[in-house]
Amino acid sequence: MGVDVPLRGDRPEAYDPALTVDGTGPAVVLVPGMDGTGQLFYRQTPGLARVGRVATYALRNEATRMDVLVADLGRVIDIVAPVERQVVLVGESFGGTLALSFAIARPERVRALVILNSFAHFAPQFRLRLAVYGLSVMPWGAMSSVRRLTAFRLHSPHTHREELHRFMELTARTSREGYINRLKILMEYDVRDRLPDIRCPTLFLASELDHLVPSLDQARDMAARVPGAVVRVLAGHGHICLIAPDVDLAEILGEWGGAELGGA
Numbered sequence: 001m002g003v004d005v006p007l008r009g010d011r012p013e014a015y016d017p018a019l020t021v022d023g024t025g026p027a028v029v030l031v032p033g034m035d036g037t038g039q040l041f042y043r044q045t046p047g048l049a050r051v052g053r054v055a056t057y058a059l060r061n062e063a064t065r066m067d068v069l070v071a072d073l074g075r076v077i078d079i080v081a082p083v084e085r086q087v088v089l090v091g092e093s094f095g096g097t098l099a100l101s102f103a104i105a106r107p108e109r110v111r112a113l114v115i116l117n118s119f120a121h122f123a124p125q126f127r128l129r130l131a132v133y134g135l136s137v138m139p140w141g142a143m144s145s146v147r148r149l150t151a152f153r154l155h156s157p158h159t160h161r162e163e164l165h166r167f168m169e170l171t172a173r174t175s176r177e178g179y180i181n182r183l184k185i186l187m188e189y190d191v192r193d194r195l196p197d198i199r200c201p202t203l204f205l206a207s208e209l210d211h212l213v214p215s216l217d218q219a220r221d222m223a224a225r226v227p228g229a230v231v232r233v234l235a236g237h238g239h240i241c242l243i244a245p246d247v248d249l250a251e252i253l254g255e256w257g258g259a260e261l262g263g264a
Contacts, residue, residue: 015060015062015072017038017057017058017059017060017072017076018037018038018057018058019055019056019057019076019079019080020038020045020055020056020057021053021054021055021079021080022045022046022049022053022054022055023048023049023050023051023052023053023054024052024053025051025052025053025261026051026052026053026088026111026259026260026261027052027053027054027055027077027080027081027084027086027087027088028048028052028053028054028055028087028088028089028090028259028261029054029055029056029057029073029076029077029080029087029088029089029090030044030045030048030054030055030056030090030092030095031073031089031090031091031092031095031096031098031099032056032057032058032059032092032094032095033092033093033094033095033096034093034094034179034182034183035170035171035174035178035179036058036059036061036174036175036178036179036182037058037059037170037171037173037174038056038057038058039056039170040167040170040171040242040243041056041242042166042170042243043163043242043243043247044242044247044248044249044250047248047249047250047251048249048250048253048261050250051250051253051254051261052088052261053080053081055076055080055087057076059072059095059098059178059182060072061175061177061178061181062177062181063181063182063185064181064184064185065185065188066097066098066101066185066188066189067105069098069101069185070098070101070102070105070106073098073102074102074106074109077109085108085109086108086109086110086111087109087110087111088110088111088112088113088114088253088259088261089102089103089110089112089113089114090114090116090249091113091114091115091116091118092116092117092118092242093116093117093118093212093213093239094118094182094186095118096115096116096117096118096119097118097119097120097186097189097191099113099114099115099118100113100115100118100120100191100195100198101189101191103198103200104191104194104195104197104198107197107198107199107200110200111200111201111259111260112200112201112202112203112258112259112260113198113200113201113202113203114202114203114205114249114253114259115202115203115204115205115219115222116205116206116241116242117205117206117207117210117212117213117215117239117241118213118215118218119213119215119218119222120190120191120192120195120218120221120222120225121189121190121191121192122186122189122213125187128183128184128186128187129187131183132180132183132184135176135179135180135183136176136180140176143172143176144168144171144172147167147168147171148168151164153211153212153238154211154212154238154239154240155167155238155239155240155241155243155244156207156209156236156237156238156240156241156244156247157209157236157238158236158244158245158246159240159243159244159245160245163243163244163245164243166243167240167243192225195222195225195226196225196226196227198226198227198229199227201228201258201259202223202226202228202229202230202258203229203230203231203232203252203253203256203258203259204219204220204222204223204229204230204231204232205219205231205232205234205252206218206219206220206231206232206233206234207233207234207237207238207239207241208233208234208235208236208237209236209237209238210237210238210239211238211239212239213239215239216231216233219231230256230258232252232256234247
C-alpha cells in the first residue's frame with residue numbers, strides 16, 4: 001500500500017502535490033498528463049511497486065510555465081530518491097512533455113526516460129487556442145459529459161466499463177485552471193532541437209489508435225533525434241491506454257531493459 005508523503009518547500013509558491021510512494025528498489029516517477037492527477041496511474045503502480053519504488057504526484061494547477069513544473073518535479077525526485085538522486089521518469093501525454101523538458105534541463109537526475117503518447121511540439125496550434133477558448137466559456141460541470149461523449153475516441157476500445165467509470169470519477173476532481181494553464185504552456189513548448197541532448201536510455205511508447213495525438217509519427221520523429229532511442233507500438237490501443245487490461249508498464253520496462261528494474 002502506498003505511503004502519502006507531504007511535499008513542501010521554503011518558497012511562497014511551494015505546494016502539496018499529493019505525493020505517494022510505494023515499493024522498494026530503483027525509483028520510478030510517473031508524471032501525470034493533462035488531467036494533472038497521479039491517481040490515474042492506479043492500474044500501473046502495483047506492478048511497478050513489485051520491482052521498484054514507484055511515485056505518483058499531482059501537477060500544480062496554477063503553474064503557467066514549464067520551468068515551474070520542471071522545478072516541482074525536481075523536488076519530487078529529491079524526496080523519492082534522496083540518495084541516488086536519479087529516477088526512471090515515465091511521462092504520459094502532457095506528462096511526456098514535462099518529462100522531456102526535465103530530462104533536457106536536468107539530465108543528471110534521469111536514469112532512463114519513458115514517453116507515452118506525447119510529442120516534442122504540438123501542431124496545429126489553433127487546436128490549442130480553440131481548446132483554451134472552449135474550456136474558458138464552457139460550464140465546468142459539463143466537462144464530465146464531454147469526457148463521456150469522447151470516450152470512444154480517447155480510450156482503448158477494449159477498456160472495461162468499470163475502468164471507464166473510475167476514470168470519470170477521478171477526472172471529475174480536476175480543475176479548469178489546471179487544464180487551461182497546461183494548454184497555454186503547450187503553446188510555448190517546442191523541444192525538437194534539444195532532443196539530441198538527451199543521452200539516457202529512452203523508450204517511446206505510441207498507441208496505434210491514438211486519435212488525439214499522432215503518437216506513432218511523433219514517437220518515430222523523436223526517436224530519430226534522441227541517440228539510441230527505441231520505439232514500441234501499443235497495438236489496438238487509444239490515447240488513454242494505461243487503464244486498459246493488457247497494458248503493463250512493469251512488463252514493458254522489463255522487456256525493454258533500459259530502465260534496469262528488478263535486477264538493479
